[in-house]
Amino acid sequence: xxxxxxxxxxxxxxxxWLISSPLEAENWPGWRGPNRNGVTSDTGVPTTWxxxxxxxxxxxxxxxGTSNPVIWGxxxxxxxxxxxxxxxxxxxxxxxxxxxxxxxxxxxxxAPTLFYGRSGMASPSPVTDGKRLFAFFGTGDVFCFDLDGxxxxxxxxxDEYGPFENRFAAASSPLLxxxxxxxxxxxxxxxxxxxxxxxxxxxxWKSDRPEVWLSWSSPQLVPSGDRVELVxxxxxxxxxxDPRTGSRLWKLRGLARECVPTPVLGLxxxxxxSGPNGTHIAIKPGxxxxxxxxxxxxxNDKGTSFVPSxxxxxxxxxxxDDKGIGSCLDPHTGKLIWKKRFGDKFTASPVAADGKxxxxxxxxxxxxxxxxxxxxxxxxRNDIGEEVYASPxxxxxxxxxxxxxxxMCVGMN
Numbered sequence: 001x002x003x004x005x006x007x008x009x010x011x012x013x014x015x016x017w018l019i020s021s022p023l024e025a026e027n028w029p030g031w032r033g034p035n036r037n038g039v040t041s042d043t044g045v046p047t048t049w050x051x052x053x054x055x056x057x058x059x060x061x062x063x064x065g066t067s068n069p070v071i072w073g074x075x076x077x078x079x080x081x082x083x084x085x086x087x088x089x090x091x092x093x094x095x096x097x098x099x100x101x102x103x104x105x106x107x108x109x110x111a112p113t114l115f116y117g118r119s120g121m122a123s124p125s126p127v128t129d130g131k132r133l134f135a136f137f138g139t140g141d142v143f144c145f146d147l148d149g150x151x152x153x154x155x156x157x158x159d160e161y162g163p164f165e166n167r168f169a170a171a172s173s174p175l176l177x178x179x180x181x182x183x184x185x186x187x188x189x190x191x192x193x194x195x196x197x198x199x200x201x202x203x204x205w206k207s208d209r210p211e212v213w214l215s216w217s218s219p220q221l222v223p224s225g226d227r228v229e230l231v232x233x234x235x236x237x238x239x240x241x242d243p244r245t246g247s248r249l250w251k252l253r254g255l256a257r258e259c260v261p262t263p264v265l266g267l268x269x270x271x272x273x274s275g276p277n278g279t280h281i282a283i284k285p286g287x288x289x290x291x292x293x294x295x296x297x298x299x300n301d302k303g304t305s306f307v308p309s310x311x312x313x314x315x316x317x318x319x320x321d322d323k324g325i326g327s328c329l330d331p332h333t334g335k336l337i338w339k340k341r342f343g344d345k346f347t348a349s350p351v352a353a354d355g356k357x358x359x360x361x362x363x364x365x366x367x368x369x370x371x372x373x374x375x376x377x378x379x380x381r382n383d384i385g386e387e388v389y390a391s392p393x394x395x396x397x398x399x400x401x402x403x404x405x406x407x408m409c410v411g412m413n
Contacts, residue, residue, distance in 0.1 A: 057099030065122030138169025253307025
């Protein structure tokens with residue numbers, strides 16, 4: 001085992017990245033896919049399967065984790081943790097087509113802390129640009145690998161800035177912007193957001209967030225006019241930063257005290273949900289200072305979720321709350337289009353491809369809904385008989401499910 005040592009305009013480019021070409025969208029490079037919104041332009045994804053039908057392969061995973069699988073080309077990456085304090089960390093690469101293990105890095109975490117019993121220290125999803133793979137853990141460690149498993153650099157930011165102090169450890173999934181890896185670190189200790197150099201791991205900038213005490217949400221990038229905004233949900237408010245410098249641009253009040261879902265971008269708006277007992281908020285990006293009274297388009301306090309993120313597909317906004325109630329809203333007005341009891345509890349966030357939305361509950365049943373219809377139309381329910389707490393991934397016609405014990409690849413034989 002390795003042991004950690006202590007120690008064109010950009011908005012145009014980003015808009016092109018957010019739209020993403022079909023070729024690029026075949027990868028699932030990080031949390032919630034190509035554009036961090038759960039949606040891919042991939043086609044040919046199966047809509048029916050079972051514990052055996054259309055299962056191309058299934059591989060056991062060490063330990064626990066709720067990070068979603070990350071796919072680039074013919075490689076599938078996943079993280080996990082185990083041990084009494086969940087300080088034994090794993091980064092594993094599987095072959096996309098066969099499930100064969102290509103490489104497996106075993107590492108020790110710097111500062112194991114309180115953790116959720118289903119995720120341990122492996123809640124944050126890794127992220128890749130096709131050259132490097134970046135993995136962040138609840139132990140406060142950041143690792144950078146080449147895609148063949150070679151360790152390029154590591155940072156023990158919990159050792160430098162203090163361990164994470166909350167009951168579920170760190171869960172925020174990092175994102176890539178230009179030459180930076182950006183990590184949101186909100187907790188009961190000294191909260192901050194940090195940008196690390198992708199090649200070296202050195203700080204580009206670090207911005208303290210003294211007024212924020214808790215969040216498990218992941219950051220989002222938003223194009224706004226001639227600038228790009230880094231948006232963070234946390235502790236009763238939303239903050240917009242300059243991702244190049246770390247300077248704060250604006251804030252918006254009105255979120256719940258604890259934030260888990262990641263904001264969703266689309267139709268010229270940013271959609272934010274927080275709960276329990278929170279609200280959905282649609283906002284216009286941009287502005288400066290306190291934009292609470294000037295940039296809110298609509299609010300709706302019905303059907304909010306604590307853990308699952310929402311998803312925007314075409315002209316409809318969907319969410320499944322933690323108790324298994326699914327809702328579809330008009331994204332322009334926030335008005336309810338339909339509500340349906342999906343059944344069981346939900347932790348995973350929905351994903352979408354080819355005009356369909358896939359909702360996977362904790363019992364391992366994936367409900368497929370036709371997103372081309374305004375009314376509720378169920379396509380299929382697919383049970384695998386295993387518990388699922390991690391969000392699925394879609395890549396190159398295949399559907400990847402991380403269960404409590406295994407990684408499964410579903411596809412057409």
